[in-house]
Amino acid sequence: MTVRAGWLLPEGQTREDTRIAPVGTMAPEATLTTRDGVIAGGAGLSATGVSAMQVQIGTGRAIVQGTSVQGSYPVAVTAPVTLTVPDGHAQHPRIDVVVLRVYDTLYETAQQDAVRLEIINGTPAASPSAPSTPAAGIKLWEIAVPAGTSAGTGGISWASALTDRRRYTSAYGGIIPRGYTLSFSGSYAGQYRDSGTALERWTGSAWEPVVKPISWQPLPLPAGLTSPGHSPTQYAVHGGRVHLRGEITHTTGGMIPGGMTILNLPGSVPVPVWLHLPVGIAIVGSGPPLAALVGRNSLSLNLFPSTTAPWAIYLNGISWAAP
Known part of the structure; x- marks a missing residue:
């Protein structure tokens, strides 16, 4: 199995599944929920265009949070996965998203317990917006699909079409790496994050630099x-x-x-x-x-x-x- 999750299957979780999937207490987001996201290390869950209409998601590990009762799922992608982007709309562009998604029959009407990398297609429009991320899923990448794009017209220009939407998580007490956005609150006073330029500490109401800049x-x-x-x-x-x-x-x-x-x-x-x-x-x-x-x-x-x-x-x- 290329994409595997710990504590999802009702039976059949192997010892290898348990060793590869990240385990332990991760960064909390609330009393019963975990901050979901990619676990940093190398180029985890990177995206590369491999053909006119295909993108390949690299190996990596992540945490996917469901509802507070459902809990969080440790996930590992152990081999690259290639996804195919549908042809563009005849008149309007759209924005598709690549998500890592967990299906759990105990909490939804899924046909099987599974974890997958998927492309969710956006709605074509003159000024398109990205579709919402499904429950028990995390957004990894956005793909800009121009109107009329297909393999026959040359396909997607991957260098400009991909937008990184990975956010990162860490173990409890760890420093959260810089992701695509800094627009999130800390979950407890004393939590640390890397802003990309400085180490910051959550005071309980705001992020403040650990080493405050000199004011001349x-x-x-x-x-x-x-x-x-x-x-x-x-x-x-x-x-x-x-x-x-x-x-x-x-x-x-x-x-x-x-x-x-x-x-x-x-x-x-x-x-x-x-x-x-x-x-x-x-x-x-x-x-x-x-x-x-x-x-x-x-x-x-x-x-x-x-x-x-x-x-x-x-x-x-x-x-x-x-x-």
Whole structure:
């Protein structure tokens, strides 16, 4: 058997069926239901056009959830399955879907207990939409079928016709991999998922990044100093530290007195420290030597002596925290 399910057949489930089908407690969706979807690993249940009107679904494993009373079915596809797409409508396009579907005679009027890969045909229309996924089934792929498409007209352009609709699941406590959509809620506080760019945690009401991004705020400069548009002076409070970045420049024509405080951080910055910080400040140009001192809410640069010479200071990489 190519497509097999655990705990479906009234008799005849083999030991091999039990070993291949995924078992154990999977990611919950409610008190008695499981998050259905594909189990990540390789290119599980991938789709490839193999002829003008045929698509092949690759091997893989998945969980298919029925009703809450019905429970969930562990499913394995152990060899590629080729499906044939019916010819297109004469006038209108349609969208077909590839589904992995369980038939259980205890809960529906199915003629046999079975699990299958199937194509469900959409309704042809000027602006077609995909058909609904049946109960005890999961959507894997959508296929755009243009009007008049057949093997005689060249068939389906598979490179553009296939849309990935696989969503993923994991074992209980595992990180749910990124699927085709992020529009789903977590089922319990402390659940994790991969958004594709960051690791997120469900708080009970929203997904939040585990490592929160740094929020940079602008820092104004005193008269006589400027900051280029490509490297503005900014600060951020992150992880209990204050971070600075940007470039400060002074061109000839105006006197900058020695010991001038060039940056004043807002009073809300919770870092009341005094630290000598000669490291991390790069001076470019013919400016004089300087010493840096980090104060409660300021960065003081002491010039020796005062100067009108051109110079630039790069703040990238400077950060400090209370001892």
